[in-house]
Amino acid sequence: MALSVEHFGRTYAAATGTFTAVADLSFTVAAGEIVGLIGPNGAGKTTTLRSLAGILRPTSGRVRIDGHDIIEDPLEAKRRLAFMPDEPHLFEYLTVTEHLHLIARLYGVPDVDARAAALVEELELKGKERSLPGELSRGMRQKVVIACGLVRDATTLLFDEPLTGLDPIGIRRMRHTIVTRARGGAAILLSSHLLHLVEEVCSRVIIMDRGQKVADGTFAELASRADLATAGSSLEQIFLRVTGHDTAGSAS
Amino acid sequence: MLSASLYIIICSARNRIRVRLRRLREPRYLIGAIVGAAYIYFSFFARFRATGRSARRRPRTSDFPESMAALFALLPQLSGVALLVVAAAAWVTPVDSGLLEFSDPELQFLFPAPVSRRQLLIHRMLRSQLGILFGALVIGAVSPSTLGVSRLRLSIGAWLLMVTGKIYFTGVTLARARLGAAGARTRRVAWLPLGVLLLALAVVAGAIAGEWQKAPPTGPMEGLLLIGRASQSPAAYIVLLPFVALAQPLFSDWPLPYLMALGWALVVMCGIGAWVLLSDEAFQEAASDVAERRSQEPATKKGEPSYRVRSDGWPLAPLGRPEMAFAWKAAMQTLRMVDRSTLTRTAIILFFLTIASATMGRANGLASMLAAFSFAGTGFAIVIAPQVLRIDMRQDLRHLDLLKTWPIKASTLVRGELIWPGVIITAAAWAMLTIATLLSATMLTNVSVGWRIGGGAALAILAPAMVFSQLTIHNAVALVFPAWVPLGNQRPRGLDAMGQRLIMLGGTWLLLTISLIPGAIAGGIIWLALQRFIGTGAALVPAALVCSAIVGLEVLLATEAIGPAYERLDALAVERPE
Numbered sequence: 001m002a003l004s005v006e007h008f009g010r011t012y013a014a015a016t017g018t019f020t021a022v023a024d025l026s027f028t029v030a031a032g033e034i035v036g037l038i039g040p041n042g043a044g045k046t047t048t049l050r051s052l053a054g055i056l057r058p059t060s061g062r063v064r065i066d067g068h069d070i071i072e073d074p075l076e077a078k079r080r081l082a083f084m085p086d087e088p089h090l091f092e093y094l095t096v097t098e099h100l101h102l103i104a105r106l107y108g109v110p111d112v113d114a115r116a117a118a119l120v121e122e123l124e125l126k127g128k129e130r131s132l133p134g135e136l137s138r139g140m141r142q143k144v145v146i147a148c149g150l151v152r153d154a155t156t157l158l159f160d161e162p163l164t165g166l167d168p169i170g171i172r173r174m175r176h177t178i179v180t181r182a183r184g185g186a187a188i189l190l191s192s193h194l195l196h197l198v199e200e201v202c203s204r205v206i207i208m209d210r211g212q213k214v215a216d217g218t219f220a221e222l223a224s225r226a227d228l229a230t231a232g233s234s235l236e237q238i239f240l241r242v243t244g245h246d247t248a249g250s251a252s
Numbered sequence: 253m254l255s256a257s258l259y260i261i262i263c264s265a266r267n268r269i270r271v272r273l274r275r276l277r278e279p280r281y282l283i284g285a286i287v288g289a290a291y292i293y294f295s296f297f298a299r300f301r302a303t304g305r306s307a308r309r310r311p312r313t314s315d316f317p318e319s320m321a322a323l324f325a326l327l328p329q330l331s332g333v334a335l336l337v338v339a340a341a342a343w344v345t346p347v348d349s350g351l352l353e354f355s356d357p358e359l360q361f362l363f364p365a366p367v368s369r370r371q372l373l374i375h376r377m378l379r380s381q382l383g384i385l386f387g388a389l390v391i392g393a394v395s396p397s398t399l400g401v402s403r404l405r406l407s408i409g410a411w412l413l414m415v416t417g418k419i420y421f422t423g424v425t426l427a428r429a430r431l432g433a434a435g436a437r438t439r440r441v442a443w444l445p446l447g448v449l450l451l452a453l454a455v456v457a458g459a460i461a462g463e464w465q466k467a468p469p470t471g472p473m474e475g476l477l478l479i480g481r482a483s484q485s486p487a488a489y490i491v492l493l494p495f496v497a498l499a500q501p502l503f504s505d506w507p508l509p510y511l512m513a514l515g516w517a518l519v520v521m522c523g524i525g526a527w528v529l530l531s532d533e534a535f536q537e538a539a540s541d542v543a544e545r546r547s548q549e550p551a552t553k554k555g556e557p558s559y560r561v562r563s564d565g566w567p568l569a570p571l572g573r574p575e576m577a578f579a580w581k582a583a584m585q586t587l588r589m590v591d592r593s594t595l596t597r598t599a600i601i602l603f604f605l606t607i608a609s610a611t612m613g614r615a616n617g618l619a620s621m622l623a624a625f626s627f628a629g630t631g632f633a634i635v636i637a638p639q640v641l642r643i644d645m646r647q648d649l650r651h652l653d654l655l656k657t658w659p660i661k662a663s664t665l666v667r668g669e670l671i672w673p674g675v676i677i678t679a680a681a682w683a684m685l686t687i688a689t690l691l692s693a694t695m696l697t698n699v700s701v702g703w704r705i706g707g708g709a710a711l712a713i714l715a716p717a718m719v720f721s722q723l724t725i726h727n728a729v730a731l732v733f734p735a736w737v738p739l740g741n742q743r744p745r746g747l748d749a750m751g752q753r754l755i756m757l758g759g760t761w762l763l764l765t766i767s768l769i770p771g772a773i774a775g776g777i778i779w780l781a782l783q784r785f786i787g788t789g790a791a792l793v794p795a796a797l798v799c800s801a802i803v804g805l806e807v808l809l810a811t812e813a814i815g816p817a818y819e820r821l822d823a824l825a826v827e828r829p830e
Contacts, residue, residue, distance in 0.1 A: 012824065055656045055823045074819065078659035089654050093559040093585040101568045105577045106658050112570050132559055132588075 001064075002080075002187030003029040003052070003156045008061035010047050021047040022211045025061070029187040031155065034178065036198035037191040038235075039208035040243055045191045046086065048208070049160045052189070053083035065156050079107065082149035086161035086191075088141035090133040096120070096144050097129045100151050107152040119147040122177060124170065139165035146174070150181070157181060159190040163197060175201055199235045209243045257375040265382060272746045280735060281748040288751030319473055326480030328503050332496035333456060333483050338417075339495070340453050342424045343446055351376045351422040370529055377419065384414045405510060409501030412514070416498055416521040423528040445527070452491035459488040494520045559588040574660055578668025579675075582643045586676070623691035626684045633681035634715050638722035639760070641677060644669040645727040646737055652823050662818030663811045666727055670811075674720045681715045702789030710796035717771070717803035718764075724807045725763045729756065731817045767806055768799075775799030 008025045011018045022044040029035045037045050050056045052063050054070050054077070063070040068077035090099060097116060104112035120126055123143040133141050142165050149157065159178065163171050179201055182188050192198055198205060205222065207215040215222055215238070222238050275281045323330075351373065354362070362372060392407030423445075430442035459482040469475040483492055497520050500513035566587070568580045648655060648669060655665065689708030696704060730737045736752055779788075779795035 050653070050823070053657045055653050057820065057822050071819075075659045075661065078657060081657070083657050085653065089651060091581065091585075091651065091654075093588045094581065095561055098568070098584065101570070102577055102581060104570060105568055105572065106574055106660060108571070110570065130561055132561060134559065 001028040002031045002066055003189060004064040005052065006062045008048070008051065008063060009059050010051055010056060011059045020211050025213050027206055027213065027216060029156070029189050031185050031187050032182055033204065034182045034188040034190060034202045036202035036205040037189055037208065038193070038195065038198055038205060038239060043208040044211040045208055046160055049083065049158050049189070049191055052158055053081060054078055080155045081158070082152065082154035082156070083158045084146050084149045084160065084162055086164055088138065088145045090141060090144060092133050095130050095132055096125055099144060099148055103148045103151055109152050112151065115151050119150055122173070123147050124173065137165070139167060139170055142166060143170065150177070155186060157186050157188045159188065161192055162190065163192065163194060195235045195239060205235065207239060207242050215242045254374070257378045261379055261382065272748065276748065280752065284751030284755065285748035286751065287754050288747035291751065291754055292747070319477065323473065323476060323480070326477065328496050328500050329480050329483040329492065330476060331499035331502070332492040333479055335495040335498060336452060336456060336492060339420065340449050342421055343428060343449070351380060351418060352425060373529065380418060384411060384418065387414060405506060406502060408514070412501060412517045412521060413498055416524055419521070419528050420524050423524060423531065426528065426531045455491045456483065456488045459483065459485040561588065574664050575668035575671060578665065579671035582672035585643055586672070619691050620694040623688050623695040626688035626691065629684035630681050630688055630711070633677055633684060634718050637677045637680070638673070638719055638726060641673050643673045644723060645730045649730060649734055649737060652821070656823060662815035665818065666811045666814050669727055670720060670723045674716065674723055677719045678716045681719065682712055685712055685715065700789065702787055706789030706792040710792035713793065713796040713800050717800040720807050721767050721803050722760070722764055724810050725760050725767070728810060728814050729760065731814055731821055734821060768803065771799035771802035774802055
């Protein structure tokens with residue numbers, strides 16, 4: 001498995017004691033698979049993704065990227081991983097091209113110029129190569145973050161709300177980009193509130209609520225589950241049902 | 253709008269106090285608050301009490317030098333001249349009051365609201381009062397007076413002066429933007445205050461020149477007395493009236509002279525306030541400019557430096573050691589922050605400082621002054637610059653979310669972060685040291701050439717070791733105690749934050765001292781062993797080499813030892829702005 005998560009948990013210190021953001025989460029993502037990670041606000045999606053990327057330390061459990069543990073063997077695990085966060089985080093003093101060159105240098109990408117040119121074209125960053133992040137719109141900065149993630153051959157891609165700030169053309173392109181990378185053999189975990197996007201590109205979905213995994217399976221599997229059968233087959237209806245917000249369904 | 257402004261100010265202040273009190277539950281803030289309070293007490297109040305007691309024991313100013321007494325009598329006039337110079341300088345230097353720097357929420361909520369621009373300006377003036385009041389209270393608190401009432405009087409005077417300054421600088425910003433306006437009337441109105449100010453400056457300069465011709469001063473004290481005398485000539489006295497009126501409450505006796513002075517200062521403040529508020533049209537344009545600029549710079553936050561791409565810079569080679577990629581990154585940051593005009597301004601300031609100090613102490617000559625200046629610069633570069641220049645992990649903690657995803661060893665990352673600041677600080681120290689050593693004969697007349705050259709060479713060898721060891725300590729502290737390190741350019745406020753900074757400073761100095769001990773001992777032994785054979789001055793060089801090698805080794809070992817701390821470092825441990 002490209003990405004394997006076993007009994008992952010993360011707690012935070014809070015003023016009133018400790019707060020469990022994620023508890024006992026286990027799942028896998030195979031090469032070429034696109035898995036959607038959805039849940040209401042505060043469900044623990046971003047905490048999960050940031051922990052998988054090595055930004056936060058898991059309180060319990062194991063995370064492996066291509067068999068490399070993110071805690072015990074972080075360099076090898078991170079070499080195979082690309083994380084595209086929802087909030088574009090860039091060095092305010094480096095241009096778009098310089099960001100790509102820096103990432104290429106750190107990851108040992110040999111043909112950076114050709115790759116950078118192709119990504120600039122693919123993500124419609126043409127003409128912005130010499131711009132600093134402060135001169136770019138939020139959508140453009142998001143594209144730069146994604147370009148930095150794609151400039152190397154990562155086997156596991158983590159997307160946190162990848163469409164935030166993008167225009168309709170950008171959204172269409174991004175969908176295409178994600179699907180193309182999966183077809184190329186990458187394992188993709190995608191977190192989004194845009195359920196139609198998840199429904200369209202993901203082959204499987206994991207639903208989280210209050211730090212717990214409450215559903216995991218393909219759309220057909222979820223739709224055929226006995227407790228969800230009456231909810232209908234759309235992801236939105238399934239989501240509302242499993243998170244306890246489908247008041248009409250609950251009543252029936 | 254006034255009630256809305258007051259509501260915003262009161263709510264913001266109340267919430268800020270709540271946040272600061274609530275965070276005292278955390279030990280690091282509580283310890284910081286205790287240390288900060290102790291520092292304030294022992295630095296100011298305890299010292300003043302001691303000063304007060306000794307003052308009571310001493311006979312009063314009977315043996316005060318006559319020239320000093322004359323100078324004290326002229327202080328209001330001298331302050332008036334200084335204020336005139338500052339007021340004039342505000343037109344040529346990019347001094348900004350900050351009153352036009354609206355925050356993002358102000359832009360979002362107040363600009364679209366049915367509020368006139370004049371009301372917005374009043375809101376900004378009210379908003380700035382808390383900071384000014386605090387500053388004025390600090391001035392009163394640190395004044396060497398034994399009576400609480402005198403401190404309060406001084407605080408009120410300082411508050412009036414600072415408020416007037418803030419309003420004046422805003423007026424200058426507004427008027428400066430209209431100096432080249434298309435309309436002749438607008439242009440005339442904008443030029444009028446500048447013209448009046450230049451006239452006042454010419455009158456005062458003329459009076460000083462007249463006094464100078466009569467009897468040129470032989471020292472700084474005489475120079476000040478000359479300016480004071482010149483400012484009392486009839487024409488200068490008249491043009492300086494508003495400036496002296498502003499400074500007068502700081503020096504007046506209670507009750508009648510002080511209250512009179514306060515009244516006149518208030519009149520001046522109201523006059524300047526009216527001038528700014530009548531620039532309503534200019535304020536409309538300036539406020540729109542601010543909104544426009546902010547909308548074009550979505551990522552630039554208040555207080556953060558602005559970066560500009562000026563050339564292709566220094567391209568990063570596709571392959572090579574990762575450390576150099578971090579050095580390149582930091583170099584790009586420096587090059588994009590420091591532009592040619594900044595460098596030119598700095599060079600001009602340094603040039604005039606040197607000339608001024610050489611003139612003031614001309615008995616020692618220009619060369620000796622340059623030597624002293626260079627020695628001071630070397631010391632500053634080696635001792636202070638590693639604390640001030642934060643183009644390393646201390647700044648990159650903000651980007652921890654990004655750094656933590658990179659497949660880079662912690663020791664590599666830390667070494668990479670040290671390279672650029674270490675190199676530029678060392679280069680600056682070497683440049684200053686070269687000048688200081690070359691000119692040292694003019695200053696250190698009793699020291700032999702061997703000691704001067706040997707000492708200079710030894711310091712040059714020790715400089716990089718000391719710089720890198722300090723940078724290593726600062727970066728290690730940032731990784732081990734990230735919550736204690738202010739991110740980027742933010743400056744956490746409050747007594748607790750001040751205490752935290754003091755603890756960090758003390759800890760860093762202690763660590764630096766400990767890290768230098770083995771090298772200093774080894775170097776000392778080498779010097780003792782060799783000084784008989786090659787001379788005391790020349791023996792400093794091998795001693796410095798050994799000391800540097802030991803400190804260098806310590807730096808390497810420390811960067812390796814920091815690794816686990818970085819691996820354990822959690823992005824949530826990093827302090828966020830208030």
